[in-house]
Amino acid sequence: MxxxxxxxxxxxxxxxxxxxxxxxxxxxxxxxxxxxxxxxxxxxxxxxxxxxxxxxxxxxxxxxxxxxxxxxxxxxxxxxxxxxxxxxEPRGDLVITAPVMFGRLYVLPIVTEFLSLYANINVQLLLADGNVNLFEDEVDMAIRIGKLPDSSMIATPVGKMRIVTCVNPSLLAQHPALESPKGLTHFPCVTLKTNMTIPHWSFRFSHSDPPVSVNVASRLTVTDSESAVHAAINKVGATQQLHYQVKRGVDAGSLKIVLPEFEPEPLPVHLLHKTRKYMPQKMKSFLDFAAPKLKARVAALND
The missing domain is CATH 1.10.10.10 (Winged helix-like DNA-binding domain superfamily/Winged helix DNA-binding domain)
Known part of the structure; x- marks a missing residue:
């Protein structure tokens, strides 16, 4: 009844x-x-x-x-x-997650602009380098860099992110020229150790061949990318990072991208949300607003 x-x-x-x-x-x-x-x-x-x-x-x-x-x-x-x-109508609380540095540099400015246009929406921005579970943690949307596993999620592609190797030009001048990734086995390097990283660096010697792992000479190991970039700028060693993480250093001349012809395949960047037959307007509004802006920012990294 x-x-x-x-x-x-x-x-x-x-x-x-x-x-x-x-x-x-x-x-x-x-x-x-x-x-x-x-x-x-x-x-x-x-x-x-x-x-x-x-x-x-x-x-x-x-x-x-x-x-x-x-x-x-x-x-x-x-x-x-x-x-x-x-x-x-677009209203309610919106929970968004993104990687820490990418979120601070690229997502936060988009969120603040979005909030200025939608007075009835509140945003909680969770910045975490680990993948937050959208269902268990009640998150509406996520910005993910990397290949996505098969799932029931809906993914909106917003571009690709280069994986680059950088070194301070002064340190580079003190060592033999890096003509091949194999030279990194004798070059001081700053490596990253987290639950999301692997101990070796990846390179492609030919676009038709699979990537090759190179065990580099690690002089310093840290647990976050920002520290690795800071150490590289201060001449501790070369580091391999996502392009956005080193862009400021490259633009300022304190870092130089080396071995670009050996870079591995770039990683896809997506806006991810849960599968729903009907999407709340707060989510649809953010997706429509943020996707083209993220595309433009990611594309600008490759210019």
Whole structure:
């Protein structure tokens, strides 16, 4: 039995004053209405209405129950109105995750601009280098750099990210020229050690061949990319990072990209969200706003 439907019918019987009037107002056959109320009484184990051939009256329990029914139906109606509003207009809380440095440099400026345009949306930006689980952590959208596993997620591509090897030009001048990745086995390097990284660096000697792993000479190992880049700028050694992580150093001349002809395949960048038949307007608005801006920023890295 549809409990909410039965509650609505019970309230209508009280308001109409009779089963026959209520059945006409609800456009429900009188026997159906009577049966629904009887089923409700049976399920509750309480008499709600006294029925006689001349008049209808509600029991004390029936009147108390109707008061509760009205409150419940109002709450359901309010909840449905809120839900419909979320799908009709951009509003509500939006949780987004991105890698720490990429999020700070590229996602945060887009989010702040987005917030200036949508007064009824609040954003929680989770910056983490590990992959946050969108379902377990109740996250709406994620920016991911790297190949995606097969899943039920919807991925919007926004570009590709180069993997580059960089070194301070002064340090480069102190060692034999790096003509091949194999030269890194005798060149001081700054490596990264996290749950997401591998101990060797990857290069391609030919676009038709698979990538080749090179075990570099690690002078310093750190646990985050920002520290690795800082150490490379300070002449500790060469480092292999995503292009956006070293771009400022390259632009400033404190880092130089080496061995570009041996770079591995660039990594795809995606805006990711959960599969849903209907997407709330807050998510659709952010996707429409952020995707082209992220595409432009990622493309500018390759210029």
């Amino acid at each position: 549809d409990r909410l439907e039965a509650m609505s019918m019970l309230i209508k019987v009280l308001e109409a004053g009779s089963f026959s009037k209520a059945s006409k107002q609800l456009n429900v056959p009188l026997p159906t209405l009577s049966r629904k109320i009887s089923e409700l009484e049976s399920q509750l184990g309480v008499r709600l209405i006294h029925r006689t051939t001349r008049k209808l009256s509600f029991t004390e329990s029936g009147l108390s129950y109707i008061t509760a029914c009205r409150r419940i139906l109002e709450q359901v109606e309010d909840a449905e109105s809120d839900l419909k509003g979320e799908y009709l």
